[in-house]
Amino acid sequence: MTLKFTRLHGGTIALSLFSLLLLACSYVPFPKLTTEASEPAVEWSKHGGGDAEQRFSPLQEITPENISDLGLAWSFDLGVSRGIESTPLVIDGIIYVTATWNIVSALDARTGTMLWQFDPKVDRSKAADACCDAVNRGVAYADGKVITGTIDGRLLALDAKTGAKLWDVVTVDQSKPYTITGAPRIVKGKVFIGNGGAEYGVRGYMSAYDINNGKMLWRFYTVPGKPADGFENAAMAKAAETWTGEWWKFGGGGTVWDSMAYDPELDLLYIGVGNGSPWNQSIRSPDGGDNLYLSSIVALRPDTGEYVWHYQTTPGDSWDYTATQHMILADLEIDGKARKVIMQAPKNGFFYVIDRATGKLLSAENYVPVNWATHIDLATGRPVENPDARYGSQAPHTQMPGPFGGHNWHPMAFSPDTGLVYIPAIETPFVYAKDEDFKYTEGRWNTGADMTKTSLPSDEADFKAIKALLKGRLIAWDPKKQQRAWQVEHDSPWNGGVLATAGGLVFQGNAGAKLVAYRADNGEPLWDFFAQTGIVAPPISYELDGEQYIAVASGWGGTFALLYGGVLPQEEATPGVSRGVGRLMVFKLGAKAELPALRNLVVNKPTPPKSEADAATIASGKQLYDVNCAVCHGDHAISSGLVPDLRWTPYLSSDQALGLVAHEGISSAKGMPSFSNVLNKNDLNTIRAYIVSRAHESFEGKESTRQ
Template sequence: MNNIGLPPLRWVSLVCAPLFLLACSKAPIPADMASAAEPVIVQEWSKHGGSDAEQRFSPLEQITPANVEQLGLAWAFDLGVSRGIEATPLVVDGVIYVTATWNKVSALDARTGELRWQFDPQVDRSKAADLCCDAVNRGVAYSDGKIITGTIDGRLIALDAKTGKKLWDVVTVDQSQPYTITGAPRIVNGKAIIGNGGAEYGVRGYVSAYDVNNGDMVWRFYTVPGNPADGFESPAMAKAAETWKGEWWKYGGGGTVWDSMAYDPELDLLYVGVGNGSPWNQNIRSPGGGDNLYLSSIVALRPETGEYVWHYQTTPGETWDYTATQHMILAELDIDGKPRKVIMQAPKNGFFYVIDRATGELLSAENYVPVNWATHIDTKTGRPAEVPEARWGGRAPHLQLPGPFGGHNWHPMSFSPDTGLVYIPAIEAPYIYSDDKNFSFKEGHWNTGADSAMGSLPTDMAQFKAIKAALKGRLLAWDPVKQRPAWQVEHGSPWNGGVLSTAGGLVFQGNADAKLVAYRADTGERLWDFFAQTGIVAPPISYELDGEQYLAVASGWGGTFTLVYGGLFPAGSDAGVGRLMVFKLGATAKLPVLAESTMAKPTPPASTANAATIAKGKQLYDNNCVVCHGDHVISSGLIPDLRWSPLLNSDEAFKAVVIDGGLTSRGMPAFRGIISESELKILRAYIISAANEGLEEKLGIGK
């Protein structure tokens, strides 16, 4: 157990059994792709995590520590967008499928990168206002000649895999509410399983199954109870309601299933990871406490009916944005001399869990990053031994590790049956949790019940350097049996890519410094890297065609950390490039040289506001704008920098966008009823002040 003690700085990071090897098939590709006389054998990546078990392990072994230096770029495809590319590509029948910002799907020849087709679902971009964590999505699913994709505005769409023609299109959410979809669907027995996001905005979470042939909904499982007066959808909801207090349903409750799932065909169990409460602050959501099931839980369901089987709650009474939506992996481990079928997770709360996947019994749990909200997990009860000060609602502010970014976020980890290690994109990013004294629930807007101003970094140079040193990211090789690190590699930023391990003895990960890197799986020795021109947050995959092993990864800097702090921590990444890159041994292709920006910054209006007005304006900004436009109004480059906006020259023009919604079609929400016209003038005065401050130069972070 590693406890920490940090100075009270007001800052934050907000916001193997063969059954489970890579889902590979060996089959001739269609006649229109190769001569019938010369069938080409492929080894595919046809499921999101490589297999139903989500191990993200490739059995391919052509690329090894001995020859990885010969790995080169075979081809690259410009996705046309660059904002937060998080997708896992799929490879089926020699075609690679990848998604980009705004849910655009591209189908490419997996050998050459030649475009086969593209599909644009024409999403309602105003729904970007309901996204906590950038306009992202994590990929598509494949089933029986169909590509299934979710959209930010809550639809599930089936496309013909050969042509891209739309086969069906269904709405999975109440589009009048702030639901979104960012996760990749999963396919189980002819059903497309999909969840949704929106907990910070006041929704009730659920996961649904749809018939892949026609889009008909087969079942729906709610993860938190609704208003008891309306009755409960299932016995599981009735039981969950016993663990809630007050009138939680008025706040939505949260518990969205926005990412991780896994499936065990032998046990016929679907595992879903459940998210945080709405609002975060349990004192508001469920006054009087309670476990608040099934927040922050792994829930096992019957995939045919959605029937509840068991659950394990990683964080009872969740109040820290400690989601359990992080990547889950199924494996067989030798524990106490006996083989156990387990499910493993490193959720946000900082503890690594090994759980019996048949029963939900906790087998072991230890912290994989420094933790100070709990001293340990009681293996008899399965519950954390909390530090009383961590229950911040109604108490003094608490500087805590992990913060809302978690010890591990959405970026997928990987398990190698060869080494027995789990490779985790780990994070250290503390946060000061404190009550929002002026909280009032506003449906469709940011509702955490936490004081967002605590997330603002100090502008004192010494304090800023101390914070930068405290923000850490690493690739952590974790032994799940011994529950301890095997090795680790430190990164320059906490926000780095998902992970792939291979039978060739390698681990691949992209990072914030725009590098795709290969490490030895047993020691962590760095063996090879490639400069991608932009940060990589997406996970790599590997596939084989014509006897050659390929490596593929989507690049494109973004995500919630980047939006809030990307301007203050640029980490060597250009925000303007998004690509799918494919590598193989001996390839020598080059990325095009980036043109340098010559755009001059306009001169902002003079700042005439007094210190009190600027302070009030900053509070308005931190509570309403920071999650997209960046701390201290320093943009990540993914969206326009407000300091140089021509709207600052006019109260009327500023009002037309911020209050009247003049740019909702581009994802800028309207704040009518949230910000008054008098407050708007104060907000504008603060942004003008920030534009004149020259903070980047003062802190030595200007590009």
Template sequence: ACGVPQGEQADGGTDADARLVGAVRAPGEWLSHGRTYAEQRHSPLDAINMDTVPDLGLVWSFDLDTKRGIEATPLMVDGTLYVTSAWSIVHALDARTGALKWTYDPAVPRAWGQKACCDAVNRGVAYHDGRVFVGTLDGRLVALDAATGAVAWDVNTIDRSKPYTITGAPRVVKGRVLIGNGGGEYGVRGYLSAYDAATGTLDWRFHTVPGNPADGFESDAMAMAAETWTGEWWRLGGGGTVWDSMAYDPDLDLLYIGVGNGSPWNQSVRSPEGGDNLFLSSIVALRPETGAYVWHYQTTPGETWDYTATQHIILADMEIGGRVRKVLMQAPKNGFFYVLDRETGALISAEPYVPVNWATHVDTDTGRPVEVPEARYYAGEPFVQVPSPFGGHNWHPMSYSPDSGLVYIPAMDIPYLYAHDPAYEARPGFWNTGTNNTLAALPDDAAVRAAMKTVVKGHLLAWDPAGQKPAWRVDHKGPWNGGVLSTGGNLVFQGTADSRFVAYRADTGDELWSFPTQTGVVAAPMTYALDGEQYVTVAVGWGGAFPLTTGAFTQAESLPNVSRVLTFKLGATGSLPPLDWTPLPLPEPPLEPADGEQVTAGLAAYHANCTFCHGISAVGGGLIPDLRHSGALHSAELWQDVVIDGALVERGMIAFSDVLSAEDSESIRAYVIAEAQRAWALQ
């Protein structure tokens, strides 16, 4: 009864288009990001199953040459595995042996990394007609010859004067390469672009939020959306970036996109008189040939908490209330699990899949959440809210098994203190949310800090979408665990933040097998078959938004980023080289007594500018240098050379001369010294 949409070749489509539609019937390959257009991330392959999985072992591994988060789902096409590492670098590997066929490095300037809210990550490539396509962190879309890696075309998708990035995997539908962008934390306007796969010519562009009405609207959809905005939102960008999810139904010929948060987050500075602010935090259905709007469903009207609806979208046909419905499912950041009718966008049901305190429920008549008044922090006091800007679930892909009827969600419980910033001034290009991030700094007291760790949690949640209730859960040591794969072997595979790759029974959650990965896993596994043998592959390497901003403070097991591709099959017995790593001891910090006022000023300046890469309260992200170790703490001149004048710009540390004064830089130094002294005293 429960199945995948069985689309046949779309009218007028080419063989290459038909191959992607037919991925449903080609379980030996993994042809697009979520395996098929329905993005279920479920493979019918069953040679590796609940009985044979204890015999699963490492057949090969391939070391990736970057040290930032690895988020890609590899594709497997015609015996070749295509995987991206950080900085949008593409590798083509022999799927049987892991031997390198070619590498393509788009040479992203490392300073562009400052425009990336959440690490220099990339979630993978798309394949179509002998080419692979990658979006680069600096906003380009590049077509490569799948056999050689030679560049076929390379186009710019952004206004290069604005802080746009690309981290998401492109999709190809009807000969068009679809790509969105990131930048919602910095002040941009979101859109999705469609490029001709053969030539790289821009075919259409769908904006997700309206621009300045005085310039005229690009479409009726934008005129409609503009009715839901107030003030001069376009000056600040508005947000609505399409930075991750898409899915396609070939039968209905509808493309679904997930739209991001408001920019700035704080609605009172973005759209002061309120309004729903379409199409923020919405799922929008479009015609893939024209980009014409068909319907939308908004998960979080008047978004003000970074509650993106960019999370993974899954399509399935399932029985609900006695009849088979064509549904679309999403577990967006806001904590509710949505089941929509994907023909019309009508809400079928929505229930909380993690603790939620910003709304009591979703009203199924209106389709709207019923908010608690305290949640609009800008109108009152700071509010401790769940979920946080990390979401009840972030980009880590979930999976849906038509066999068990369950969705497997990498879920998280992380609270966050939302607070209005009365001193807000727009500063596009820098962290620009309109919220007071200083209040989210860790408390001074070591015991309270330790206690805070225990409330930050994560788990693998098996969710019954038809019944909107949990089936089972596995609690992990911390949040930010990997994406999920389910298989016809009654298995669910997931990597974890505490450096394990695990297989669970899909119907019960019993752990059946695990492998030590030597690094946190955030990406989703995939599977394929060659010469009658099934393989499972996962790209490992700790990173992404959570490690960068909360860093070592909450990491479940303190291991470094080791970026690798790991491939497993039955009977293999390979092992990884021993991990040669010990945490660097903290050097003695400068002993100068801290000036209280300067430290307080530095705390604020640090949390407005530095947290997003170097970690809250300077705890160090584990990916980017821990400032408490910095030799420059001993020298005001050296510190300013780096912070103000950009001495380390080649390594990605930009010059902050536009937003910080020499005095600010000195207070930040005083604050980091105070944090280093605190850590030194505790060790």
């Protein structure tokens, strides 16, 4: 089979895939943004470095000429290694960082000495409502308060000096599968927070809270509710005209689970809106429609939540093409005219430059191979779709990007000095096919896509061929020319966020457990540091006592790591030793500290229980496993190590033992809830038969290159 993909700059390339895939893709200076939001303090007091979210540091002590002298100043053990995605903040010599389960640590930014630590004691069973690991992306700071969101949907304010809790409010209906994984933002004394849970069947919204007491000030829903109940505002009434059927019964989705930006001159708050619930539009909105405001950038008034404008990147999204990815504000000269723009590289594979005052599209080109659409029509602002991509009534469609996106949550960065945007890009093919037996179940994955088609192949040759198609890149993108300036290849698609500095450097961590510094103008790698575990979090930079520091949190995780991290392990992982725990690592010139030695990794692989199931039962068990278990415990029942490997769990010893976990929920405090409302006893026994068969294959060495 031959698939056609849009090539960067408009042409086409041909890519031959194995048939099994059908079942399973010059320096230009720019003016700096003139608002104060673009001038991040040397402390790094805001999530993206400033309200414009450029992730650019004006510090320039560390340069290509002296980067070889950069060394580890200190590290702090976060105590976990599961999906560390936090952006640290540095204020008044204190660095604030979060880890799994929303634990906040305040450290001396010079030495790493812990000053205080706060555990919000979250309901860990809510981790099962987080599509993409029990992660969070950091805190916000203002007026002596540290603000954090929690996986169980709360928003808390802490005293920045002592860690004492000042207020604690619930922002969601906790009886529904809402979560918070994104970092709050603060503007004009208001704390803004969204939520996640679209895959599980919720209705998304953005809320504003008073920083002084936690009182909710306003709420903007991103998708309409049941029309018979009335609409909250004119924006919701308008949105309802673009939906059909009874979408509200599925929640609708549209969660605001990550990025925001703010322009103080225009007084506009920009929010990124996520995918629909379910993914498959033919189920949630059977007669089509744009389904506003899914997969959109929406501009709001921060004081009132009033809708101002929107731009929808993927009308009628059916592929989990969220527009929640990092947004950057900048002032660019386009066609000889100075324009205030907002830039985004959302999941759908196109890079957008939009007038941030009006929402008018200025340009859009694909930054990764794309085959769901041929291009973006600049006259209408809409994609020109490939009809085969609408899998509601079509044959399965092997597509790029897949739901991991061309770019996911990992923040990109913009350098006003080079005029380039640095994108942590992803290339992963995916087979979209309608789930013909779909039954909506609140609190469980409701994609409406047949997830059994996405498992990697068992045949070794086909596996290697498909693995070669999974790519990760650091792309330096010229937003004015809408073309790539340079790129760096990675061994894994799932790598870290990015920092650009005025010293002419770009920093990024990767799945190979290294933090790397590149020349900002041409991508030449200049320096790296082995972190003992993969890095997905973005670095920051700050200055104290005239010295520039680089800080980054390590700890590989997130949805790709959980699903494919065992099948496609980190390239730099050392066999026989642990990949280390999550840490905050801080670097400066001339420092020579070292990380603790790697520990020996002992994996107990007991003799599996006797396998008595027939081939049909095992095949049925694989289908149930792929739909209900693989997203956390790994494709082919091979765990990444972030959660237990079910092939070797003692609970595999009998149907009754496995039922204690999966039905009675004895491990809910560890993040494993009961599945009794989804899987009956026979389902569970069938899944166990598949896992037992996989344990025998692994124990008997029938897998030549995989664990």
